[in-house]
Amino acid sequence: MTTGTRARRASKPPAISPSGTRTLALDAGNYDLKFFDGNGHPKAIRSVRYHLPSGRDAVSYSDASPLIELPDGTRVHFGAQAYKYRRQQQTVVENKVELSRLHLYACLEPFNGSTEFTLQVYASTPEPAKNRDAIREQLIGMHEFKRNGLDYRVMVESVDVEREGMGAYHYARQLGMIPDAGFTIVVDIGGGTWLTRLVDAEGEVIDENVMDRGGAYELAASISFDKRLTTALGTSADPSIVMDGFRAGHTYADTELTWAPWLEEHLDPWFKGIFQTVRSQYNPYMPRVTRFLVTGGSTHLIAERLQGRKLFAVMGDPQFANVRGLYSMSMDQQLCMTTK
CATH class of the missing domain: 3.30.420.40 (ATPase, nucleotide binding domain)
Known part of the structure; x- marks a missing residue:
């Protein structure tokens, strides 16, 4: 089967379900x-x-x-x-x-x-x-x-x-995390990708950047090649299992092997690479930026680094911020349709 395999289509519309x-x-x-x-x-x-x-x-x-x-x-x-x-x-x-x-x-x-x-x-x-x-x-x-x-x-x-990422922005506005004036830079750090959106005070995206690679998988791949891990395992390490370990005490699967003592050696250049790119891209707008909103499923890896930084706000429960915002956006759209 290919991933594009289609579901069987009905020859006629279904009866209206009582479940609605x-x-x-x-x-x-x-x-x-x-x-x-x-x-x-x-x-x-x-x-x-x-x-x-x-x-x-x-x-x-x-x-x-x-x-x-x-x-x-x-x-x-x-x-x-x-x-x-x-x-x-x-x-x-x-x-x-x-x-x-x-x-x-x-x-x-x-x-x-x-x-x-x-x-x-x-x-x-x-x-x-x-x-x-x-x-x-x-x-x-x-x-x-x-x-x-x-x-x-x-x-x-x-x-x-x-x-992607604008659901989190919408949710953050509901929570009062977005200033009324100035620009917001949404930084959404996911598993495979990371992206940014430059959003004005009216909620309009005026610039953006999507990095196809560079999310947590890139950090995991870097760790997976480290000889301190592969030597202890006695074989090569799977970056996907390392990614799972990011949420399980930085340990490799059900072994007791951990990269926590030397995580910083890989985390620091990964973190700096992301935010140096962000600042470089949006440099002309930086005087008007009043908030960096950091969200996405890999945010927990850098949350401590951003604590106390005035311009930065880190979404709570960042893994689900985007989907929560998408749902609230759907409710807003449905409300607008019923009140027209």
């Missing part, structure tokens, strides 16, 4: 798939997967590590359980736009007790002008698949695609 229409904010990141429907806390699924051969039984699955089955018999296991197979695939080294459909399926839990419903999706991507049409083409329409053994029948009615 659901709104889902989806931030399909290189490290985590984040999603939020307004209930409880946003959720995340590790963005790693394994395509099961037809003769291979799946290991146990759960909402945090779902098993997706397509009408053509293809089975894809997402999340941490994918590490229990050999040769799992990492989104961080692939084109995640091509995986939009599978990512949506992984994040669709039952709605009001039903697996048949209509859906409005609010998604984000680093470069909407480049990828919006491809994402919409994959998602709009009727989808039939299985998730964790349950049959789903979902009609995606609409797909709005926003700039």
Whole structure:
């Protein structure tokens, strides 16, 4: 199967489901798939997967590590359980736009007790002008698949695609973290990429920069080549497992090997490389910048360095700031439509 395999399309529109229409904010990141429907806390699924051969039984699955089955018999296991197979695939080294459909399926839990419903999706991507049409083409329409053994029948009615990072900016404004005057530079540091948006006081993006590489994966790759780790392991180190270790005490998988004592040697040049690039790009605007808003799933790696710096604000729960903001943006848009 290729990642572009389509879901089976219905020949006629589905009957209106008694469960109604659901709104889902989806931030399909290189490290985590984040999603939020307004209930409880946003959720995340590790963005790693394994395509099961037809003769291979799946290991146990759960909402945090779902098993997706397509009408053509293809089975894809997402999340941490994918590490229990050999040769799992990492989104961080692939084109995640091509995986939009599978990512949506992984994040669709039952709605009001039903697996048949209509859906409005609010998604984000680093470069909407480049990828919006491809994402919409994959998602709009009727989808039939299985998730964790349950049959789903979902009609995606609409797909709005926003700039990645602007959800976090919108959420930060709601929290009072953005000054009323001046420019804000949003710095969104993710697993595979990092990006910046220069936003004026009216919330309009007036300049931006998307770095295809340079996120936490680059830091993890640097650490994975360090002889202090590879010698202790007795073999090469996997950057993706190092990335997991960033959230688990800087240890390598279930070993007790840690790079914490010498992390700073790799972290310092990575950190400086990002912010020197930011200052260089926006140098003409710097006198008018009143806030640097730092967000994204890898923010925890540098949060301590930014404490006490007057211009800097670090999002709380930064992993989910963008998806929270996307959901609130969807509610604002729906409110505007009903009050016109």
